[in-house]
Amino acid sequence: MDLIKGLLQGNKRACARLISIIENEQEGYFDILKEIHKNTKNAYVIGITGPPGAGKSTLTDKLVKKIREQGKRVGIIAIDPTSPFSKGAILGDRIRMSDLNLDPGVFIRSMGTRGYLGGLSKATYGAIKVMDAYGCDYIFVETVGVGQSEVDIVKTADTTVMVMVPGLGDDIQAIKAGVMEIGDVFVVNKADKEGAKRTLLEIEMMLDFKKDWDFRPPVSMVVANDGSGVDELLQSIMAHRKYQHETELLKSKVLQRNKSEIKEIIHRKIEREIQNIQSEKEVEDMIMKTLSKELDPYTVSEKIFNKIIDNR
Amino acid sequence: MRPIRVLVAKPGLDGHDRGAKVIARAFRDAGMEVIYTGLRQTPEQIVQTAIQEDVDVVSMSILSGAHNHLLPKVVKLLKEEEAYDDILVIGGGVIPDEDIPYLKENGIAEVFTPGTTTTVTIEYIKTHLKKSID
Numbered sequence: 001m002d003l004i005k006g007l008l009q010g011n012k013r014a015c016a017r018l019i020s021i022i023e024n025e026q027e028g029y030f031d032i033l034k035e036i037h038k039n040t041k042n043a044y045v046i047g048i049t050g051p052p053g054a055g056k057s058t059l060t061d062k063l064v065k066k067i068r069e070q071g072k073r074v075g076i077i078a079i080d081p082t083s084p085f086s087k088g089a090i091l092g093d094r095i096r097m098s099d100l101n102l103d104p105g106v107f108i109r110s111m112g113t114r115g116y117l118g119g120l121s122k123a124t125y126g127a128i129k130v131m132d133a134y135g136c137d138y139i140f141v142e143t144v145g146v147g148q149s150e151v152d153i154v155k156t157a158d159t160t161v162m163v164m165v166p167g168l169g170d171d172i173q174a175i176k177a178g179v180m181e182i183g184d185v186f187v188v189n190k191a192d193k194e195g196a197k198r199t200l201l202e203i204e205m206m207l208d209f210k211k212d213w214d215f216r217p218p219v220s221m222v223v224a225n226d227g228s229g230v231d232e233l234l235q236s237i238m239a240h241r242k243y244q245h246e247t248e249l250l251k252s253k254v255l256q257r258n259k260s261e262i263k264e265i266i267h268r269k270i271e272r273e274i275q276n277i278q279s280e281k282e283v284e285d286m287i288m289k290t291l292s293k294e295l296d297p298y299t300v301s302e303k304i305f306n307k308i309i310d311n312r
Numbered sequence: 313m314r315p316i317r318v319l320v321a322k323p324g325l326d327g328h329d330r331g332a333k334v335i336a337r338a339f340r341d342a343g344m345e346v347i348y349t350g351l352r353q354t355p356e357q358i359v360q361t362a363i364q365e366d367v368d369v370v371s372m373s374i375l376s377g378a379h380n381h382l383l384p385k386v387v388k389l390l391k392e393e394e395a396y397d398d399i400l401v402i403g404g405g406v407i408p409d410e411d412i413p414y415l416k417e418n419g420i421a422e423v424f425t426p427g428t429t430t431t432v433t434i435e436y437i438k439t440h441l442k443k444s445i446d
Contacts, residue, residue: 012363012364013363013366013393013394013395015364016363016364016365016366017366019366020317020366023314024314026314082345083340083341086340086341086342086343087315087343088315088339088340088341088342088343088344088345088346089315089340089345089346090336090337090340090346090348091345091346091347091348091365092347092348092350094347094348094349094350094361095348095349095350098349098350098353098357101349101357101360101361102354102356102357102360107364108361108364108365109364109365110345110347110365112315112345114315
């Protein structure tokens with residue numbers, strides 16, 4: 001348990017090692033998570049999401065620099081996709097964050113999705129907890145470039161920042177279900193590009209559909225490259241934070257998050273059981289029989305399910 | 313088995329990263345998680361990244377001629393952070409043969425010069441890791 005001691009004392013290597021252990025589900029990781037959870041201090045989690053190339057990393061870099069001016073410690077988890085074929089990944093989000101590298105108050109960790117589909121990586125929850133216990137006041141989670149339905153970030157972040165850019169599609173995109181529904185704060189990045197005003201208008205119109213907002217998501221025009229609009233964006237994020245504090249919404253969010261984490265862990269445990277049981281001879285035979293239609297997949301799944309329950 | 317994590321870095325003032333990108337892509341296709349940091353990294357930046365990312369390998373591509381200075385500096389800083397025992401350090405790029413012994417004496421495990429196929433480098437990494445990947 002030396003690593004945990006190191007983590008709590010703010011040791012960078014201990015923090016990095018622990019994230020790896022959790023990510024790789026190395027022996028003992030579950031007990032480590034239990035121990036770390038006790039030591040978390042509720043760091044504020046800001047999710048940055050949006051389509052590929054929207055400027056999520058650049059924006060994160062700029063936001064973190066602003067927060068660092070207040071002397072707060074920041075963790076960044078930057079997620080990029082893992083190849084479904086080779087299981088390899090290029091994790092390139094740090095390219096836009098080079099200046100933060102040497103800041104002792106910033107800890108950046110890149111993660112591959114490793115087959116996880118919701119826009120995050122399997123160990124994102126765990127990494128957030130490690131960084132929280134390490135002493136980060138704010139933790140930024142940058143999702144993979146999202147398409148239309150990678151919405152797991154809402155379950156993970158206290159404030160979700162949806163980064164849009166001009167020129168991605170017409171107003172019908174803005175009223176579709178999915179990622180457009182999850183922003184607490186919206187950004188039109190690359191606001192110096194043609195069509196930015198129209199994108200802003202489309203987002204505003206989409207938001208206007210709903211009349212009874214308790215907190216209507218603010219929309220900021222930003223040029224992340226030169227930093228213009230970033231101050232205003234940070235103010236919007238903080239306003240959302242304040243609103244959630246005052247309404248106790250944050251508490252219910254944490255509860256919701258714990259709930260979904262519990263569900264996910266149980267899910268994973270059962271999945272492992274399924275994998276184990278599928279290699280059993282008896283089960284294999286049953287599955288084979290679906291080929292000749294002697295059995296059907298529905299009956300087999302029932303049998304397997306009951307078998308797992310009985311094994312307990 | 314967990315994936316091997318590799319940092320592909322371009323130290324110093326050197327604006328050409330085609331080779332580094334080719335290597336990064338080859339590592340990816342070999343199932344590794346590649347952290348790519350872009351151009352013009354100082355040894356300090358490289359070491360901080362290596363530590364935060366908990367990598368198994370630091371692989372540096374250098375074409376500027378400053379390898380005798382920059383590569384040993386990375387090793388020295390890794391040792392100061394007590395991370396050298398866990399991390400394999402390799403180099404590649406335009407490096408004259410006569411400089412290679414000096415680099416090896418200074419902690420660069422292997423140097424891959426132009427013409428080396430990526431499979432050779434990948435095989436080398438797989439057989440020389442300092443941390444177990446099981």
